Amino acid sequence: MKQIKQYVHKKILVLGLAKSGVSAASLLHKLGAFVTVNDYKPLSENPEAQGLLEQGIKVICGDHPIELLDEGFELIVKNPGIPYRNPMISGAIERGIPVITEVELAYQISEAPFIGITGTNGKTTTTTLVFEMLEAGKKSPLIAGNIGTVASGVAQKATDNQTIVIELSSFQLMGIDTFKPKISILTNIYDAHLDYHGTREEYEQAKANIARNQTKEDYFIYNADQEKTAAIALETKASLVPFSIEKQLANGAYVKDGFIYFKGEEIMAVEDIALPGSHNLENILAAVAAAKLSSVDNKAIRQVLTIFTGVKHRLQFVESINGRSFFNDSKATNILAASKALSAFEAPVILLAGGLDRGNGFAEIVPYLTNVKALITFGETSGKLQEAGRAAGIKIIEGVDNVEKAVPVAYGLSAPGDVILLSPACASWDQYKTFEVRGDIFINAVHKLK
Template structure:
């Protein structure tokens, strides 16, 4: 029997294991951890005849004709070095799933806006009548949906830089890089290495395919000279002949009027770029301007991305837990005219926050920094805001921020960092934040002597 080893037992590793079993492989899954979620998945797989080892990566992994790595697994761990010496192919979960794909793939990457744009693109194609699957870094493993694809279906993939490593035949019909800024410097030795991982999205494209790029970023515009696919640009600052742009405050698709910018369902300048990218990705397909405009108007965004989930005594509470790098935090701050009480910080990926000083001084009334990056963010940013606190524990930080917010403020969770110092993932962090806010407000409302301040102040 053919043998396959899968390293990493998160959602994508579990889905890849089940797909491999369906293919008739003898499957080994290995994870170096043994937490509750991993043990639960291991028990589920074991009941289906899949062998799982936890707490180590043993030599058994090498008894395979192919090794599939989950996106969170670095490619330089010792067992993969041994696999390379033994000439055992190592591929990503995305590559493994793609080998089963029957339809067309739209692949989307970038440093910011991936989830919002991918969800919007999927919504557009669903509205246009296409059988559509949304998968990848969005939280739905590609391996879980790929067997449902058909020659007429479209799969929209959100892809991280990690997922674009260890590719071989992955070949999207439409591939897009939304934007680039330094990120994941805890994994990559330099921003250029991180950017190079993103560029893999175009590796196997031909002249029959399409590459969608942001014309307003010179690094991406110049990239068009190095790829073989037909190039489609999007821009919010200049007209493009073939792509999506803004003219007289109206979105256009290759000269065709789509929608007035004021009618977009998602706010903020960054979301205008996300919408333009989505519009550009429809050019190779049959999607009418009417359907496109209606979907752009009706789409209200996604959970954990500038999610206005609560309003109380004139304070708007916003969950932006998906903001995991400095640029995404900057875009969040640019989205509000009200004074902002900010909760930021989290797992340290080695990012530099000093570039946020100007926007902090203009938009942030008070900042509470939490988690592993709290002290470092405070050192770079505290002197440009009226009030600043460093509180490692997330719940205590939220409570402090709520005590600082007054009528007319926005209380914004936009960490600018990953979540792994105190949470399983950004979804866990965002939902915990919403629960804690509701709990704090309920406590305050039950105690008539404790009130959220009615006027601004420290």
């Protein structure tokens, strides 16, 4: 860990706790800052805040008093989930107080270089693949961000002969200043999180921030099949490394005659890859590019791709019961992600879908329901999804109370050879705290069938 001096005796406000806030507050305290933590949860219900109080850090809990901003803070480190329209954040910006996220702190103290991965879909799978490939290639990687340990916690332990592989959200990337990964990946960009960002333009710019500070000594890996990501590539000074499943690329990763190539070098046959889905092939190409740029040999890359079957909750194979294959894709919190999951299967699918109603319809998913023999819906969007199912001509449509009840109903409607797929196309928050909780409930319900 770099012993930086820039925060010594600086007044810093950490806004919002959770894991990133706790890590940021503790780190800044170690670096000699005068830290104040402000969290909305009352102190009596807030063990994280209590722990920081025991370290000698000033803690204010129960609300976000706007008058705090008049106490002379020189920096605010905010929880990524707090939107910029929050009065505390907008008030800080009006006062000229810089606002960053914890990822920026991690970069400032890290002795290890970063491989940063972002995009609307595929971040977690790509991040995991890159980490596994570097691990197989004995490159001593560490994993951080949304998928693993908080970045500033990992960075404190990282050495200069390691690499931090980090999944980055648009929320995190809006709060960077000097953050500069050695290798960055942009998987794709679609409409998402507009309730947070307000406009598509702001969302796209947040994603583009991953390459904002890169130079020609760094690498930007991007989806050459998508107009928007290709346009963002033109804005960075990094060395460009495209990937494509549609065309051959002399300077990137691509598919030709059933084989994966990187810069003209054959890596492996597509048919030997364990992970299903054309969308995952895009993730694989991005990961292969990052691995090759990190001097991982082809044997290590093949070793990973022949056994890696998916990340938990991301088109995760769960179990085969009496010829029925169960897949958990609880991470599919939007229509696009669910559509890609459906496209991964040729077998008849029984789809379990539903969740938080964000006001959108589901007409866009209708073309992807052609191989769905039965639709089981739940949650706030149950009726809307049933309407989409009828538009697709699905003969069997049933509504149930929740995911747990959906599993035995789906099994009862299935036959050997069918795929039973949880791919909700919606966020989980109407019924479950997180998509992980929703996915775990699905997994447990599947195991109960045995």
